[in-house]
Ligand code: NAI
């Protein structure tokens with residue numbers, strides 16, 4: 190029987206509720222499609238940091254390397270310095286495992302109304318490809334004399350030709366499989382060094398894909414167009430920080446942050462890829478069985494697709510759509526269904 194070894198990292202907050210829910214659904218779809226998942230669970234994250242002084246053990250990356258993929262919730266706790274989770278966990282794994290593509294689809298589920306009242310499922314269907322290893326989030330800056338009148342702070346963005354080319358090729362290839370329309374979201378009119386370089390290289394890569402319609406748009410205009418004209422977009426290629434911000438807007442136009450799934454992908458499969466919802470650990474609703482599990486379930490479907498189990502992945506998406514067509518709604522969507530009830534309904538739909 191086909192067997193996949195998956196590391197489940199619960200993280201913090203609602204991760205402890207939505208990751209187990211996702212594991213049940215994945216086990217269900219595996220049984221239906223005659224493969225099995227060998228899980229190993231890890232309670233790493235900010236809670237672990239409070240106990241052990243690290244977000245993951247020293248040999249954490251060595252442990253993770255042995256898996257076919259990583260199924261992750263989110264990290265961060267109000268009691269822990271919030272500059273640490275990204276630096277010591279999320280970005281640490283994403284960069285060491287060269288997960289340079291952050292794949293974040295935006296699609297309206299059956300039965301759900303977008304807050305954009307005139308937009309339907311044909312209008313809202315695109316993928317954000319966020320560069321995931323460099324750009325604005327490399328954290329090479331520093332603060333000098335922060336407590337004094339001379340205080341100053343610097344953050345430096347780093348963009349490399351190699352880093353831009355590889356994510357651009359991925360995005361154009363994806364566009365070829367979709368509606369052949371790629372928008373580069375940039376801000377090169379003001380970031381005249383880094384993002385002008387970004388645009389130049391993406392323009393060069395675009396020339397290799399003459400069948401894909403290529404346009405460049407500034408992020409301020411894109412924010413407006415996500416709301417007014419989401420139908421303009423098919424593949425959205427952008428930088429680490431812009432992609433981070435726009436994907437929460439993408440979540441919002443689907444109806445909730447809790448709906449968005451994502452993959453941190455190492456396309457060459459040299460290292461395991463990591464699949465997680467687009468949102469954070471939502472400490473405000475943690476431990477209440479109220480979190481929407483759908484973003485976590487969608488991330489599971491993306492993981493199966495990455496592993497080559499396309500039929501099983503499609504089945505999860507169909508099952509989610511069957512459930513969103515029905516009456517069950519978690520609180521973020523205006524209902525009072527529990528995390529478990531929604532996950533259970535998806536399992537039954539399967
Ligand atoms: P957040 O995404 O956790 O929450 C924002 C809002 O969306 C909250 O009101 C929350 O209740 C709601 N929400 C999020 N996911 C939901 C779900 N599945 N169902 C229903 N409602 C949901 O972002 P926030 O509050 O800015 O950050 C909280 C913590 O998460 C921080 O420590 C932050 O650093 C961390 N974080 C971690 C990420 C990761 O591990 N990849 C990503 C983003 C934030």
Ligand code: MG
Pocket residue numbers: 433434437467468
């Ligand atoms: Mg984010």
